[in-house]
Amino acid sequence: MIEHAHTNDLTLNLARTVLKHEAQALTDLADRLGQKFLDAVQCLLNCKGRVVVSGVGKSGHIGRKIAATLASTGTPSFFVHAGEAAHGDLGMITRNDVLIAISNSGTTNELLTIVPVIKREGTPLIAMTSAPDSALAKYADIHLDVGVRQEACPLGLAPTTSTTATLALGDALAVACLQAKGFTADDFARSHPGGALGRRLLIHVGDVMRKGEKVPSVLDSVSVLDAVREITLKRIGMTAIVDKDGCVKGIFTEGDLRRLIERVGDIRNICIADVMTPSPKTIAQSALAAEAAHILDQSLCNQLLVVDEGNHLIGALHIHDLMTAKVL
Structure with a gap:
């Protein structure tokens, strides 16, 4: 029983450490937001087409959520897997769209493969990476730094704190656009007619x-x-x-x-x-x-x-x- 209690204490301490690391990363991210974030918001507001979010692996999972959040808060958006984009899905992206490319390292081959086509098309590119000097960051029209001090993973390998920071920054973009567009609770309900909020706000x-x-x-x-x-x-x-x-x-x-x-x-x-x-x-x-x-x-x-x-x-x-x- 003593050994079991000791194990539980270690587990709780580790969990608290993870949460504190991630909370600190979000505080750091909030403190360094500046003109580039404002530029990104304006770029999204100026978009005449749709916001296309792309990534691979964990960044892809985060990208799907960011695209969904943008779409449900008044900024038409969808996710395209970078690997699929290089094999035909790139045709979904037009010069009227905006591409948000997510890569922690900024060196994801699948994203770098499609960047020249995007640039040639004239589609604005917003990169979200932890590496301002990376190729993806340099190619981007706007680079948003989502770098963190360290991952919450004790091995420093699994994307944890970095994905949390990226997800939170995506939320910040979506909410900033929501406010700028005057998006209301009624608008939100219209895009969620099957949900509880939709029923409360749309049924008379x-x-x-x-x-x-x-x-x-x-x-x-x-x-x-x-x-x-x-x-x-x-x-x-x-x-x-x-x-x-x-x-x-x-x-x-x-x-x-x-x-x-x-x-x-x-x-x-x-x-x-x-x-x-x-x-x-x-x-x-x-x-x-x-x-x-x-x-x-x-x-x-x-x-x-x-x-x-x-x-x-x-x-x-x-x-x-x-x-x-x-x-x-």
Whole structure:
């Protein structure tokens, strides 16, 4: 047990050392950012085509993520493996694009093979390397230094700290471009319609509300029993109370019914207008479904009436409708 505890301590200490090395590398990288970073951002903003990210090995994996982050934050981008580019995929890159070439050493043969073609085409080249004096850095229009003091790998061999720094710098480029373009949460949701954020930001009340015959409603002149029949028929746990013009006057729920029976017993001769909850919470069909969820949460209710600008009843929403639409 003592030996096992000692091993665990060593493992935790090593893990903490790795994280501290990488955190320090990011701090160092942030401190030395300057004009070249600004030039790279401007180059991406000026791009009339797409940002093409390329690399090999671990740099390729990092490149894929950077391309994905750029694409999802308003900068059209895709990844091309440098080896595949030299065997036909180079045709994907045009003079209107920008190439971000990633190589820790700056001497990756596959990247250097395609550089002359890129330069001849006139495609701007941004290099991300740890070697400012490398061939790739010298060929680049803009070189971003992602060098680190040391790798977190105890052997100093596996790309660890260097890949973290490169990935973080890619994020910095993407976010800087996002801000410069005025990219919003709505824009982000449009590129992620299948995700939770997309559902919260793109789905409106009108998309999920119950409409037409599915909306429970009774006139304010009917009896409580008539209202109960409507609640039972529409199976949403409530009914809207409207006047002869269809304007919402109140709401009556199954909970209201139970409390009414406990209070008076015989409900047969009671008019619904006398026991309804007047001026209920309502929402417009153009509102976000997420806003409806917030209202229901704050009011501790399960149902919400949907009205137009004139307060006419046009729909109804149950919390289950939001759950079905995966807004909740």
